[in-house]
Amino acid sequence: MRRIAIVGAGQAGLQLGLGLLAVDGYEVTVVSGRTPDAMRSGPVMSTQAMFGPALRVERAAGLDLWAGEAPSVHAVDAVLVPEPGLRALEFTMTLDEPAQSVDQRVKMARWLELLEERGGRVEYRELDRAGLAELAAAHDLTVVAVGRGELAGIFERDAARSPFDAPQRRLAALYAHGVGAPDPTAAPRARMHAVPGVGELYLQPALTLSGPCDILLWESVPGSAFDRFGDRPPGAEQLRRMREVMAEYLPWEAELWAGAEPTDPGASLYGALTPVVRRPVARLDGGVAVLGIGDALVVNDPITGQGANGAARAADACLRAIVERGDAPFTTEWMTQVFEDFWQRHARHGVALTADLLTMPAHLQGVFAAAAEHEPVARRLANTYAEPADHAAWLATPELTDAYLASVR
């Protein structure tokens, strides 16, 4: 039996652990700072919209446990608001495969229980550097999947791959019941509002502890009129301020929020992420090396929803690499190559797409304008969020974008 330790019970760590338990020959230990009950009774952690390719990985592993309950989102209605109250551009972005958002409090708590039911060992403790060195010395491979936790600091920042050195948006998210839909008879859709220079609002139907809900992800350009939540107000006050700003900028959306209320006392989330890419291997006291995965290595602003999707795909890539390795030792060269392959194939595209959406270069503004006139452009844009490798084929340079838009016109 090969002994694998995983630190962190999130999308990356639990998906990898459950994946290894499904293959013969692995003894899996997960170290989790929180119990399933603590997760369920704690605050929300993400808005976790998952796209088709990541959901397919979960489905193949038998981990898509909420398919029947969670709203299936087939399309995103996008509106560009250049000044308060003005809907300048509108288009619908259709996804080839539906997206889904299951509150990580529901999902990770259940996956953690499942891991124990399937023979994994769980140690409930917050690991520090010394504890990590001890754990790593006792295992064939230790994977650090601590998200944005402090322990991720053991991995050195890769300046050449990190596009920013400060947060580009301040974030506020709220889970709510009672949000109206523009067409209550239509299938659930996500809604995206972009107010250039001010911020973006993403609404997505989701599943939370108390059933279906809507999640609003509020992305504010620091210092703008959207940036009203620095004092982290409790849900009711957060909702009041959100309605106030919506009434000025997006009055049609404010109407839909007239009867809304927070889903529970933990329904609010605040933050500001500095996007970062880190080197994948850290050497600990005593000389043992560990491999990072998920947000521990690649943090994106959630504006394009690359985080949990990237973590899912990183876990899948890591699982395959571990199994392919057979009985050979997990050397630092192997660890470096596992991440390098994943970076080249997937992660770099998500980072580039996210940087573009945060900064909106002129050619991307042209894509939004074209999407309002040509359905294939809107469709390709939506599906690039789901499969960001397509960014390299049509969004990476103005020339590529111009060539594609000319072919559509």
Ligand SMILES: Cc1cc2nc3c(=O)[nH]c(=O)nc-3n(C[C@H](O)[C@H](O)[C@H](O)COP(=O)(O)OP(=O)(O)OC[C@H]3O[C@@H](n4cnc5c(N)ncnc54)[C@H](O)[C@@H]3O)c2cc1C
């Ligand atoms: C506001 C917001 C909205 C988002 N929306 C989306 C979205 O719509 N779509 C999307 O794809 N992504 C989204 N993300 C990003 C997504 O949530 C993360 O990328 C994803 O959860 C990363 O998974 P992970 O497993 O790497 O880390 P995490 O989910 O952070 O899990 C890490 C786990 O490790 C545990 N841990 C940390 N330190 C220790 C320690 N020392 N010892 C033991 N355990 C430890 C933590 O408690 C946690 O359980 C969003 C993020 C934010 C902040």
